[in-house]
Amino acid sequence: MSRPRVHIIGAGLAGLAAAVDLAPTGAHIILHEAAKAAGGRCRSYFDPRLFMEIDNGNHLMLACNAKALAYADMIGARDRLTILSDARFDFIDLASGKRSTLSPWAPPLPLWRLSREDGAGLSTFGDYANLMKLALSQEDRPLRDIMRCDGALYDGLLRPLLLAALNTDPAQASSALARGLLRETILKGAKACRPVMVRGGLSGALIDPALRLLETQNVDILMAHRLQALHLTDRRVGALQFDGEVISLRPDDLVILATPASIAAALAPWIETPTQFNAILNAHFAAAAPDGLAPITAVTNATTEWLFAYPGRLSVTISAANHLSAHDPEDLVQRIWREVSRITGSRAELPPWRILREKRATFAATPEQNKRRPSTCAALENLFLAGDWTATGLPATIEGALTSGFAAAREARLFLKRQSPTPSTLRKTFAHADHG
Ligand SMILES: Cc1cc2nc3c(=O)[nH]c(=O)nc-3n(C[C@H](O)[C@H](O)[C@H](O)COP(=O)(O)OP(=O)(O)OC[C@H]3O[C@@H](n4cnc5c(N)ncnc54)[C@H](O)[C@@H]3O)c2cc1C
Secondary structure, rough: OOOOEEEOOOOOOOHHHHHHHHHHHEEEEEOOOOOOOOOOOOEEEEOOOOOOOEEEOOEEEEEEOOHHHHHHHOOOHHHEEEOOOOEEEEEEOOOOEEEEEEEEOOOOOOEEEEEOOOOOOOOHHHHHHHHHHHHHHHOOOEEHHOOOOHHHHHHHHHHHHHHHHHHOOHHEEEEEHHHHHHHOOHHHHOOHHHHHEEEOHHHHHHHHHHHHHHHOOOOOEEEEOEEEEEHHHHEEEEEEOOOOOOOOOOOOOOOEEEOOHHEEEEHHOOOOOOOOOEEEEEEEEEEOOOOOOOOEEEEEOOOOOOEEEEEEEEEEEOOHHHHHOOOHHHHHHHHHHHHHHHHOOOOOOOEEEEEEEEEEEEEEEHHHHOOOOOOEEEOOOOEEEEOOOOOOOOOOHHHHHHHHHHHHHHHHHHHHHHOOOOOHHHHHHHOOOOOO
């Protein structure tokens, strides 16, 4: 008897997580990816101008990202992720030139101290009382309706952290997403907030090992294979249309749609999806970091928001960067390099550089857009949704994308179980499954 087929559309992290989770079930998994390479918005490539491999964007992960660590274990790439021993973050305010440090105050309690170079504390109990308003609220409204969006703790810590994670001006962002994020990170204490550094680039750590594993598990991986349309029959997906090819689905076949939101909306217009997106801009410089520069520095009162130091490369991230889309890249890069020079103390001329703008990097994390995120089950019995834009309760992040992929795999296993005709087939099919 032929095995049920699971068609996964999209080989970003969500689609890969679903594939890796489902491969041991014995179902025939087919991964269809429109691009020539996997990874979607989380990938690396060789840049000829910098003459090195770079990531499409700097990706910050923390030790509390349990799904990311579990996924790395599943694909045998845990050694590519290093959890730093300290949850200590360097900040610099470029308006005043003052540097500060965020460090745990009284571990293991979730109390943090934002202090200046001279050791003076910057955060007050009033700041923490303000933060508690958010922690205790139940609603999903713009953050500024729930708590004061000012003060040392907000300006120096919450704003940069929330802006990076939500890719949306924090004052307008969803208080539910901000609350969830803070509960998982700074309110969990220092251990949870240790940064995770990726060795060998995003593709080397999170994408290529997954593809290698899937190949050994006989998963069919079809690159440059773009889904053009879903054909429906009797409230099911009856066929998948690719360029010059239509694949008919049998009753026990299913589809996991793991494309970005805008593509899912075009393929399945009956699904409500986020409709507003924000850009992220990364500026990469082929320049060595000076001794003593932290791997990650948060920058306030500047165009630069985060500076990442890698071997032979300095790299800047700017979130919610829609306002920079019309800027001339030459002017912009000069401005960013001047800021980097001030942070690092470098006097060097502008080195070889690359600006990467991801126009639709993530959905805009406002309460209105957050409400538009659909659940995994998409109103058709053999169609499931995955992607960082689905209703994971998390922002559009690596953790969110992986959570959605595992959730889709869980629903897929339940579907396959329902279709499974005999107990013996069922035993065979699910021998390794059911850890979701
Ligand atoms: C610049 C940048 C910086 C970021 N920084 C961080 C960070 O610091 N920390 C963090 O945790 N997250 C960060 N993120 C977010 C993170 O990268 C995403 O949340 C995650 O990669 C999304 O994965 P996904 O699988 O949901 O979607 P995608 O990665 O978009 O994958 C969807 C896949 O579907 C494919 N596809 C599209 N249409 C079709 C079709 N018709 N047929 C077949 N395939 C199709 C696409 O080619 C793509 O490969 C950042 C994102 C960007 C862009």
